[in-house]
Amino acid sequence: MIRVEGLTKVFRRPRTFSGPFGALRTLVTRQYEERTAVDDVSFAIDEGEVVGYLGPNGAGKSTTIKILTGILTPTAGTVRVNGMVPWRDRSANARRVGVVFGQRSQLWWDLPLIESLRLVGSLYDVPAARFDASLRKLRDLLGLDEFLDTPVRQLSLGQRMRGDLAAAVLYEPPLLYLDEPTVGLDVLAKEAVREFIVETNRTGRTTVILTTHDLADVEALCKRIILIDHGKVLFDGAIDALVDQPRRLVVLLESAPEEVRGVSRDDEGRHVFDIHGDLPALIAAISAEHTIRDLSIEEPDLESVIKGIYAR
Ligand SMILES: Nc1ncnc2c1ncn2[C@@H]1O[C@H](COP(=O)(O)OP(=O)(O)O)[C@@H](O)[C@H]1O
Ligand SMILES: [Mg+2]
Structure with a gap:
C-alpha cells in the first residue's frame, strides 16, 4: 500500500545575519543553510497495518507524513501510495487518504462542526446516503452529538480532535495519517482517540500511520514501529521482538x-x-x-x- 525508497528531504533556507545591517546582508549575500530533515528513508507498509512512526522532536516525522500526503515534494527518493505518486497525483491521492495534524485543525474555525463536516462531504463528493451513514457511525463512535452545532473555535482541544478525526475518515479513506493525534489531550480524550483508531482499523481495515510522543498510544495500537532520528531509520519491526x-x-x-x-x-x-x-x-x-x-x-x-x- 505504501512503498518508500531512499526518501530524502533537504530544506534550504536563507542564512540570516544578525546585528546592524543584518537584514541587508541576509538579502544581498543570498547564502543558504541546508537541513536534511529526512535522510534516505525506506519502508513498506501493507494494507491493514497500524504503524507507529516514532522519534524525538525534529527527527523528521512530520516531514515524512507531509511528503506521503503530497503536501511536500522530496529532494530525492521514490514514494508510491496506493500506486500513486502523492505530490504528483495530489488530488487523486487526497481522496484516498485521511490526515490529522494534532497541532493544527483542518476544520473551518467559524463554522459549526456539523457544517465543517458537510463541507468535507461535498468537497470529497460523498453521496448523501453514504454521508448520513458515515456521520451516524462517527457521532456514535466519537460522541460528537454534544458539540455538533458548536463553532469549531469554541471546542475544547479534545472535542476539536474528535471533530478532526471525523472529518478525516468521513469519506472512508483506506489510509489514515495521524500526526500527534493525542498531543495535549487529557487521559479520557486520549482513550477516546485510541478506541476510535482501533475501531477504524478493525472495521474498515484502514491502514494507519501514527506519530506520537506517548508510548501508551503505541502500546495500545501498534504491532510495528519505525524509529527515526536525525531523519534516519534506527529500527523497523515488531514491538514484540523489541520487548522480548x-x-x-x-x-x-x-x-x-x-x-x-x-x-x-x-x-x-x-x-x-x-x-x-x-x-x-x-x-x-x-x-x-x-x-x-x-x-x-x-x-x-x-x-x-x-x-x-x-x-x-
Ligand atoms: N519548512 C521547513 N523549513 C526548514 N526546515 C524545516 C521545515 N520543516 C521542518 N524543518 C526542519 O526539519 C527537521 C524535521 O522536522 P519535522 O519533520 O517537523 O520533525 P518531527 O515532526 O519529527 O518533530 C527539523 O530540524 C525542522 O526544523
Ligand atoms: Mg512533528
Missing part, C-alpha cells in the same frame, strides 16, 4: 566494585545482570563475593528499550 528481552537483576553492592561476573558498574553505581536461568542461584553467586545493599528486578518495557536504542 530477558528480565534484569539490578544490584547495588556495598563495595561498588568496577566489575562483577563480567558486568561493569553503570553510571549510577549499579550492576545490571540479564536473568537467563536460575535467579536465586545468580543472587547467591553474587552475594557469596559481595555484600548486596539493594536489589530489584526490571521487566523489559517499551520505554526503556527505545531509550536503549537511542542511547546507542
Whole structure:
C-alpha cells in the first residue's frame, strides 16, 4: 500500500545575519543553510497495518507524513501510495487518504462542526446516503452529538480532535495519517482517540500511520514501529521482538566494585545482570563475593528499550 525508497528531504533556507545591517546582508549575500530533515528513508507498509512512526522532536516525522500526503515534494527518493505518486497525483491521492495534524485543525474555525463536516462531504463528493451513514457511525463512535452545532473555535482541544478525526475518515479513506493525534489531550480524550483508531482499523481495515510522543498510544495500537532520528531509520519491526528481552537483576553492592561476573558498574553505581536461568542461584553467586545493599528486578518495557536504542 505504501512503498518508500531512499526518501530524502533537504530544506534550504536563507542564512540570516544578525546585528546592524543584518537584514541587508541576509538579502544581498543570498547564502543558504541546508537541513536534511529526512535522510534516505525506506519502508513498506501493507494494507491493514497500524504503524507507529516514532522519534524525538525534529527527527523528521512530520516531514515524512507531509511528503506521503503530497503536501511536500522530496529532494530525492521514490514514494508510491496506493500506486500513486502523492505530490504528483495530489488530488487523486487526497481522496484516498485521511490526515490529522494534532497541532493544527483542518476544520473551518467559524463554522459549526456539523457544517465543517458537510463541507468535507461535498468537497470529497460523498453521496448523501453514504454521508448520513458515515456521520451516524462517527457521532456514535466519537460522541460528537454534544458539540455538533458548536463553532469549531469554541471546542475544547479534545472535542476539536474528535471533530478532526471525523472529518478525516468521513469519506472512508483506506489510509489514515495521524500526526500527534493525542498531543495535549487529557487521559479520557486520549482513550477516546485510541478506541476510535482501533475501531477504524478493525472495521474498515484502514491502514494507519501514527506519530506520537506517548508510548501508551503505541502500546495500545501498534504491532510495528519505525524509529527515526536525525531523519534516519534506527529500527523497523515488531514491538514484540523489541520487548522480548530477558528480565534484569539490578544490584547495588556495598563495595561498588568496577566489575562483577563480567558486568561493569553503570553510571549510577549499579550492576545490571540479564536473568537467563536460575535467579536465586545468580543472587547467591553474587552475594557469596559481595555484600548486596539493594536489589530489584526490571521487566523489559517499551520505554526503556527505545531509550536503549537511542542511547546507542
Ligand atoms: N519548512 C521547513 N523549513 C526548514 N526546515 C524545516 C521545515 N520543516 C521542518 N524543518 C526542519 O526539519 C527537521 C524535521 O522536522 P519535522 O519533520 O517537523 O520533525 P518531527 O515532526 O519529527 O518533530 C527539523 O530540524 C525542522 O526544523
Ligand atoms: Mg512533528
